[in-house]
Each structure stands twice: as C-alpha cells, then as structure tokens.
Amino acid sequence: MLAKLLGLRGDLHVDFIRSGALAGNALGDPSERPAAVYVPPNYDPEGSRRYPVLYVLHGYTGSVTGLLGARPWETNVFQWVDRLVAERRMQPAILVAVDGFTRLGGSQYVDSIHNGNYATYVVKDIVGHVDANYRTIAREGGRAVLGKSSGGFGAMHLVLEHPGIFGAFASHSGDSYFQYAHPISFPDVQRTLEKHQFDIAGFVDAFERKNKRGPAEYSTMEMLGYAAAYSPASNRAFDLDLPFDRKTGALRDDVFARWLAFDPAERVSGARDRLERLRLRYLDCGRRDEYGLDIGARVVTQRIRDLGLEVRHEEFDDDHRNVGYRYEVSLPALTAVLDTQ
Amino acid sequence: MLAKLLGLRGDLHVDFIRSGALAGNALGDPSERPAAVYVPPNYDPEGSRRYPVLYVLHGYTGSVTGLLGARPWETNVFQWVDRLVAERRMQPAILVAVDGFTRLGGSQYVDSIHNGNYATYVVKDIVGHVDANYRTIAREGGRAVLGKSSGGFGAMHLVLEHPGIFGAFASHSGDSYFQYAHPISFPDVQRTLEKHQFDIAGFVDAFERKNKRGPAEYSTMEMLGYAAAYSPASNRAFDLDLPFDRKTGALRDDVFARWLAFDPAERVSGARDRLERLRLRYLDCGRRDEYGLDIGARVVTQRIRDLGLEVRHEEFDDDHRNVGYRYEVSLPALTAVLDTQ
Amino acid sequence: MLAKLLGLRGDLHVDFIRSGALAGNALGDPSERPAAVYVPPNYDPEGSRRYPVLYVLHGYTGSVTGLLGARPWETNVFQWVDRLVAERRMQPAILVAVDGFTRLGGSQYVDSIHNGNYATYVVKDIVGHVDANYRTIAREGGRAVLGKSSGGFGAMHLVLEHPGIFGAFASHSGDSYFQYAHPISFPDVQRTLEKHQFDIAGFVDAFERKNKRGPAEYSTMEMLGYAAAYSPASNRAFDLDLPFDRKTGALRDDVFARWLAFDPAERVSGARDRLERLRLRYLDCGRRDEYGLDIGARVVTQRIRDLGLEVRHEEFDDDHRNVGYRYEVSLPALTAVLDTQ
C-alpha cells in the first residue's frame, strides 16, 4: 500500500526492529524502531538473487515517518531509487531507511551514554535484521551508507567508527568543520536557556507543548541534540555538558574539544586505513550552505586527498534545504562500486 | 502498520477509490485516488455500532501522502483525532482524509471542466465509498467536513454547493475574501508567465523539472491552480482564463468576477437556507495570516450572522503556516453536534 | 560646506521657505520648510545665464534632510546631477529637492484639508521662491518634476493637477494602480489599529515614542499617511476616513473610490490635454517591485499611449528599494527636453 501511495514499481516494507543498543536510554526514546525497506521490482524473497544494500540516514529532525511523506513536486529517496532502477541508470538494490530520531531531535548516529548507542544500533541491530530477513549481499562489499546533513555526518561517522561494515559512503551536505557549523548557534542557545534558568528538561518540556517554536528555540533544541551525542555528562536525562559558559556564553574549549573529536574534518587525517578500504568516498554540498558545510566538505576532501586517496567531491548552486535531488547522483555512484552478486 | 508508525491507538486504512467524477480530466491526473480512513479503537467492521464521519480536506499542495507524514514535534490530524478520543475529549468518530491534489497543485474541491469534478468526487465517490465500506452514520447529521486553507475553502464550498451531505463544517484559515487574498500574487504571476511567453504548459513543465523553485514560481503555480478551478477556458489542458491582462498585468474584472463567484464571502449572503440547516458553522484564522484570511473569516462570519444565524468564530495569534493544532478545537466541536448513533 | 561634504563641484544651498499653503495644518507640521537647491559649477547669481530647474520629490518617509545624507557606495541625487553635468552627459541645471514630510510620514504632494495643501505649496511657494531667488528659466518649458515612489506619484499628480507649471515629468517606481499597491496593506492596518481601539492619535503617539517599530506598524503609518492625503474626514487632526470597515477589515468601496480618484492609472485617460503639452512623459519601475508598481507603470503607459501620446517607459531588474541609480537616466532625459536659455 505504501508502494502504491508513493507510486513505486518496487515494494516498500516497514519493519519494526527491537534494538538492544537503544534499550534503557536516558531520554526514554523507543528501542523498537521502524526501518523502511525498499526492494526492487521482481525481488523474490524465495529466489536466489541477492542485492546490495544502501542504508540511508535522515538528517536532524528527520525520521522514517518523515522520509515516507512525499512533498509536492519532489522525489523522495524511495522514489529516486525506484526511478533510477526503472530507467536502468543504476543496478537494482535494496534501500533501507534508518530511524535515528530522539526526543532532542536526532542522535547523530553516535554511541552516547545519554542517548543510547545509535552507531551500534545501525551497524548491529539494523544491518543484522536486514541481512537476516532480506536477500542481501551480506558483506562490506555489498553495503553502502549515505545521508544528508546529520545523515551525511552519520555516514562518515559509521565508516570511520566501524570499519568493515560498509564498502562506500556518500555525504550530502554532511556536518563537518564544526568550527563554522556550530558556534554560530551558541549565542541563541545561551540566550534561550538563560530564559529557562538552564533547566534543560524544562526547556524541552515547554518546547514540546508549544504550538509554534521560533528559530532560536529550534537552534537550541538542535544544539542540545548535538550535546547529547557529543558531550553528555552522564546517563541521566538532560545531563549534558554545554560547549559554552552558561553565564557569559563564551566558548568552553574543553567541551567543544569533545565535539571536535567527532568532526570528520578532524578525524579523517588519522584514519587512512579505514578510508582506504572504501570503494567510494563521496561528498557533495551546496555552495550556499547556511552552515558553511561546503567549506567542511572541501576540508574533508582535501584532507583525504592529502592521504593519497581519491574522493568524489561535487558542489552545486543551492543552500542546505531540500537537496534530495542529489540522490540522483549518489545512488548510482554508490551502487556502481558495490558487489552485485 | 501506518497506525503503528503514527503511534495511533485506532487504525488507519488507505483505500484507493476509483472516481467517475475525475475520469478523463484534462491534466491527466489519476482518477483512482487514495483516501485515508481512520477508525477509532474498538471499531468493529462486523459490529453494530455506527460512527459519525469527519471528512478532512488538505490545503493547496497537500495530498493524502502529505497528510500521513508526521512532522517532528507536531501532531497530525490522525494523531489529533486519536488522542482526543483517547482522552475522552470527543466522541469516537471515523475520520477520512481526501486527496485533492492536481498537476497544478490542487483542485479547490470544485467541479471544473478543466480539472475534473472534484466537488462531485468528494460528495459522491468518496462519501459513497466510505458509507459502503465502513460502519458510518450515513446521513447529513452524521457527517461533517473540515479543512485548512484551501481545504477550509473546500469545506465551505461543499456545504454551499451540495446541501444535505454534511451537517456541519469547520474552516481553518480558509480561503475567502478573494479581493485581499489573491490579487497580491498577480504581479508575480504576470512577470513569471511573461518570461515563459505565456506558455502555461511550458511553465508547468519547467516547474516540474526544476530541483528548486522560487517564491514567485510557487505563487504562479498556485494562481494557475485557482484559475483551473475558477476560470477554466475549456477542457483542453492549460487552457485557462487569467484574471489579469497579459500585457500590462492589470486586473481583468470579467475573469476575476468568475473567481469571486466562488468566494464564500460573496456567496453566504445568498445561501441562507443552505447555511441554516447546518448544526455548526465554524471558522477560525490566525490574526497574522499572510493572505488576510482573518479578514475573510470576519467577513464571512459577519455576513452569516447578518442572516440571523450563529457562527463559531475564533482568532488566534499566528500566521497561515502549520496551524494543525487548531484541530484540537474543531474536531470535538464538530463531533459534538453530529449524531452518534 | 554641504557641497564639500558631498564632494560636489557645484554648490548646494538650503533655503527655508515659509509656505502659506501649509499654514495652520491639522497635524501641526511646520509651514517653514527647507528646500535644497543645487546650482551647477560656474553658476553666477549676478550673471546673465539662466538654467532649467529640476524639482525632485522624495518618497514616503523621505525629507530634505534624508536626501542630504549620503549612503555608502551610493550616489545621491545631488551627486548624480553634479556628476552628469561634469561628465557632459547633461546640460547644466538647477536641481531643487522639496520637503514633503508630515507627522504621518508624507504628504503625497496633494492638497488636503487635513494635511495642508502640499500641491499648492510646491507649485506656488517653492517654485515661486526658486524663480525669485535663482537664475531660472521661469516658465513651463524650463521646469521638470520627478521623484521616486511617492515622489513619482507626486510628479504625475502635479502635472495632472497643475498644467502649465512643469514641461516634463519622470516617475521612478511611482505609486499607481492602487488596486494592487495598497489593499495588500489593509489587513495589517486593521489589525494594528484594532489593538489601539482605532484611536489614531494614540497609535501615532505610541509609534513616535517607540525605539523600534515593526513592519505592520510602518504599514499602518503609511496607510494613515495616504488616508490623510486621499480621504481626510475633516480638518481636525487624525480625523480620517479609512478605506476598510473597522470591524471586519473588508474594503469600503466608497472610501477607496476617493483614493482611486488620485490614482494616475485612473486619471490619465481623461487628461489628454494636460499630458499632451508635456515634452517628456517618463516612467520606469523595477520588475520585482514589491507593491506591483511595475504593473502600475505599464497600465499608466498603456493608457497614455492609447491617447496617441508617447511615453518613455523602462523596466529594470530590481525591487522597490534604493533605485536612485535611475537618476542617471532620468536627469539627462528631462534636461534634454527643457529650454536651456
């Protein structure tokens, strides 16, 4: 029925996966999560043919439910894979959309003592479920990971953190070079939380109960989401270290250093082995990205190239929003390097 | 599965309904359409209990697929009805989301020689299907219609055009008082279409192929959608009368008069009988509505009251976007006046 | 000293002119007003050479003091005339900047029982003063009037209202086709004044005392300024007829008709004689004008051409703001048709 709603020639399943990695998380987010699994036309669960698998990670505030919704005159990722396969512009593949939403808007797909272990959840729980239940090519050479914005970050994070799972990645406007991307929001966060006497739980509660939220409130929620991923203080809900001084708002270098430890721009230079084994390293970004992530993609690209490795790096004339049309480029590129049998 | 994705206690079906009223439309839009049907907890298709039905009409650019998508930290209409029923704040009801999307972004739920007969489609094809397949209270007193923006317009249009089908309506930020709402966009439409030498098919084609569209392009598409509903020239695709002079952009009073013939603000004064039979006439609008629809709601309200009829009219401090939280008010209010057995 | 500050080769005087036409106005605005008079290099008050005169009318919220201020990297009207004369791209001319500011932000240069008689003030008091004190070509063929936005409106108004004073006009983004330009603001005015219980004096007083005002407050002040010009109710301060119903906000056709009586788009068709005697009829407008004044310029142009008269009409790719660079075109064009001796 979902396939018909979205006009797909292939089929679309939603599986609910119980994740040990997310059990008991501080925020009380569900540990049973939906994953949307696209299978191409003529996929036969009883047949002998096996397919490579593309794991798609949504951005901050995204979810599987959000990915399913079709926007008018836009093509979502399931529609893209279906169309590209139908037009023989890419090999048939399975595409799995992962759910990484949290009460703070997103997990960044990292293991966190506060949020739960979202990296482990992807590489163990979801990949395990998909390999167990679909006719996949169940090895590094048969899997790629990709995403947009925080999902692009997640793709880079997972290949850096868990070598051997994915054979290729694509990052569309992925978070990197945090020095540009994140401090621009810290003044708004300091101002907003000060109004709430730095009662983070109180802020989140008020946020959830509002009919409408302003841009500063969204920025605050977003940075809290990142703090929960990058600089949690403990496994108690909302116990987070903030990357700025509560009183003045000045940067706290010690906490921001913990954020930077996750920054792909900081990490790639020391990860030659993990990057070398990849068959494709793909980054793109709009040249008007509001968070300077085009600079981030350039820095990551340059630093990987400095290791003597190739990067496919593209830029386009757009900002950070609604760049899903870039799947037209990344999906065939990733599939082309994966094993197809 | 949809119910689980959206966290519903009730159930959610998507039925594909073949519509005679839409067959052979000029735009080539599908005449088989999805409708999303929510049934409350304990709904028993074999049981004896019957339920009132709320028909929800989406706004311009909306669709059933769009309605299904959950936005982060927001409650969609299915989640609202489910929650209000669970909290015993409204009587259990069936809620049906209607699909009125067209290639020009929306049908306004009116019969058009160009688009197809969307009013007839709703009141005959969809209501007929629902009454035939669900345990409804299949009469005027068991049905209400509501919607937001163009959907609010549609709700008013259907009770004015097809008396005896619905016993109540609710219009959230519904289109009315076209004199304020629409001419503000005509300069942009004239400028945009002039760039396309007034080749409307060419404009639409280019629009669809673009990765991103600007605000003037969206406005243009929207006004073409309204022209296709209110002032079609024939049943040939894109053969529309525009409400302004192509060369100068000045208003064409003759064409705009055809638009005004659909304007609820113009119609209600002459429709006392059709309005009187309704059990609830509900309008609300944000007091910062960008299209002046709060003024429209005031005018419609005043003119209905001038007929000696009551209106429930509310205003709130918001603009036109994302006012779905108003369902919290309208869904119980509508259900309260409907027959429940 | 002003000339040196602005880097002029010519000279710049500021004369304070006592105006009988403005005496006793309801708003208590000064009847002694500054006029800034530019004279070209080698101008000799004792000499025999006489010069044509260009009268420049500022836009709404403008003033002579505002015109004097130089914006960084922009050329103001005095700098334009000075530069164009120096570069021999136009004949030397005197340029006079008129002050039409009122407590409501602007006079529209019309005679008003409420504001004072600003049309008379220009054509009698200022033209009289300039002819009496400078070496002007003191006749219709030696004078032109021009302006931007409300100043462009004023230029058209004065040639329509007072034939025989000016031999040519230029309207840059001038107010016209009020049906598009003004009703778009009425909802904001109705909302704002309702908050002040329609106490206009109270609104104006609060506006003046604020450190910052929002866009709706500016729109409200602007529309009050227009009402004071086009639809005053009496000569008592703030006694204005508003072009919409106070309760609902719906258009009041009777009052808006009084506004339209001033609309150049409405007037030109009946003013063949007054237009025919002009040596140049010049209109231009940015094609992205936020008020649709490009449409207005097209309508005015078309209707003048329908009389068998020529119009110089230009469009450019810009919005309504900061289009002073268009003086580069209009100043030489106007001067070229004026008598130079």
Add this chain to the structure above:
Amino acid sequence: MLAKLLGLRGDLHVDFIRSGALAGNALGDPSERPAAVYVPPNYDPEGSRRYPVLYVLHGYTGSVTGLLGARPWETNVFQWVDRLVAERRMQPAILVAVDGFTRLGGSQYVDSIHNGNYATYVVKDIVGHVDANYRTIAREGGRAVLGKSSGGFGAMHLVLEHPGIFGAFASHSGDSYFQYAHPISFPDVQRTLEKHQFDIAGFVDAFERKNKRGPAEYSTMEMLGYAAAYSPASNRAFDLDLPFDRKTGALRDDVFARWLAFDPAERVSGARDRLERLRLRYLDCGRRDEYGLDIGARVVTQRIRDLGLEVRHEEFDDDHRNVGYRYEVSLPALTAVLDTQ
C-alpha cells in the same frame, strides 16, 4: 544651517581636518576629513567657560555625512545630546563626530600599514584640532569616547591603545569576542572572492560599480575592511592576509590570531592599568545581536570585573540595527564622570 535642519538648539559645525596620520594611505582615501562638532546653546568661543568633549565613532559603513542624515522618527546623536542638555538630563558638552570611512567601508580606528593610522588620526589630529579650536577641557578627565558597533570597538581600542587621552568610554554593541562575530561570515567571503579569482582589487572595483549588492557581497567587503585593519600584508593596496585558506575556506589560525590580538575580549585581562584609570567603563548590547556581540559584551565585562574593576553593563531587547536610542543612556553617564570645568 545644519543645526536648523536638524532642529538643534545648539550649533553644529563641520570642520575639515588635514591628517598627517592618514597621508599616503594605500587605498587613496582622503587625508582631509570632515568632523562634525556640536556645541551646546550659549557656547561662546570667546567666553571663559570650557566644556568636556564626547568623541563619537560611527560604525562600519558609517561616515560623518551618514551621521548627519536624520532618519524619520529617529533621533540622531546630535539631536540626542541637544535634547538631553535642553532637558537638563546631562551637563552641557561638546560632541565631535569622527569620520573613519575607507574605501573598504571602515577603518576600525586602528593604525594599519595598509589603511593609514586611524587611531593616531583620532587621538592626535582630531583631538588636537578640537582642543585648538574649541573651548574644551583639554585633558583626559575632560574627554570620553563612544560609539556603536565598529565605533564601540574603536572606543575600546583607543582607551586600550592610547591611555591618557580619554577618561571614559562607552561601547554600544561593540565588536568583541571575534570568535563568534567574524567566522560566521568567512564562508561567504571565500565563496565570493573565489568567483573573483581572489582578485581583491577586482572585487572592490566591481562592488563599487554595481547598482545593488547582495548580502554576501556586503559581508565580503566588511571582512576585507577588517583584514585591512587587523591583518594587512603590506602597504600595497589590497595586499591583505585573509583569515582563511583560499582553496578550502578553512580557518587560518595564524592570521586569525592577528585579528584576535585586536579583540577587546582578548586584551582587557592584560590591561588592568589602562582600564583602572578610566572613570567609566560602559558596555551595552541588544540581547538579539546577530553577531553575538551581547556575548562579547558579557565576556569583556566579566574579564574586567575579574580585574577588580567596575563596569556598567546593560542589555536590552533588540538586535544590532538602529540602536541609537541607547545614546540616551550613555551620553549622560559619560558626561557625569567628566570634569565640567
């Protein structure tokens, strides 16, 4: 005449001052500059009474000519001092507006091998001229310096750089904590200059010739202005070190360190002696400042207080634009601590 235009009870002179400190600057900016000198009512150049002097520094893109222009419904700094004196809310004082404009939009009032020595220009050339030509209290205790935005920065810079000249300072939304304020613009600068092949002279030339410039172009010009002040490469025009890598856009820590050497937030902790001698240290900032300068003001304040010195620090609910109404607070506060005879 200027006094009459601005409605002043006192008088306003514009003196043109020849500055040795600016002679021969690389940009070819004038070394003869206007300064606007306000003297209070009853000021007698031949009398015995002497007055304290307030030196006002405009912000980036400002100029003396810009300060003179009155904006509708706003009070400029000359009008403020005049009104506050008339209302006996402050002691009579002389107020001097300094011109710090450059071809790159502003000098930051620092000595630069590229721009010229603007700090020296203020403390030597202008202060010298004023003391020589007006009845001033010609000593540290009779002078204060203040400004908004880059002018607030300039005020802090001059008291830190040239002790003994001014006895007090006020910084309104002054540049500080460059880590937040400036890197947010670097992506736009890198993108813009890349389009010009990093030909800075070519960019500036194109900028000056355009009728309109976009926000990224303004940001670029602004950052070039700061680079010319903080990190010039030589005394050749447009030979600047940029604080980011030309190819990737990544921060260049070595160059940005030169910027930070000018940052008041970095400097105050090491300047106890210079700060202690001041009679008033005043900082304020809007709590919605787009550049995070409220954070900067908090950091500067905290670090001065950590030295055991008092700061008058205020915050208000506004953004960075048009906060001239804060002169109502600072002008009396500064004058109150200065010698009055």
